[in-house]
Amino acid sequence: MTHHTLSLTAAQRGQSSMEYLVVCGALALALGIGMANDQSVLWQLLEAFRTAYQNISYSISLPG
Numbered sequence: 596m597t598h599h600t601l602s603l604t605a606a607q608r609g610q611s612s613m614e615y616l617v618v619c620g621a622l623a624l625a626l627g628i629g630m631a632n633d634q635s636v637l638w639q640l641l642e643a644f645r646t647a648y649q650n651i652s653y654s655i656s657l658p659g
Contacts, residue, residue, distance in 0.1 A: 629635040 626637040
């Protein structure tokens with residue numbers, strides 16, 4: 596009984612991993628297809644991260 600329950604849990608974990616992989620792959624594909632120009636969602640997100648990092652690194656470098 597315990598072995599069967601353990602096996603079922605492992606199978607469910609494997610299926611959820613596969614579902615996560617499919618969703619992440621679809622999201623990456625959807626964002627990656629739109630990278631043809633500078634106004635795509637992914638480029639805007641990367642630019643926002645770059646700007647935020649520059650602002651944080653600047654504020655950290657200020658004398659305290």
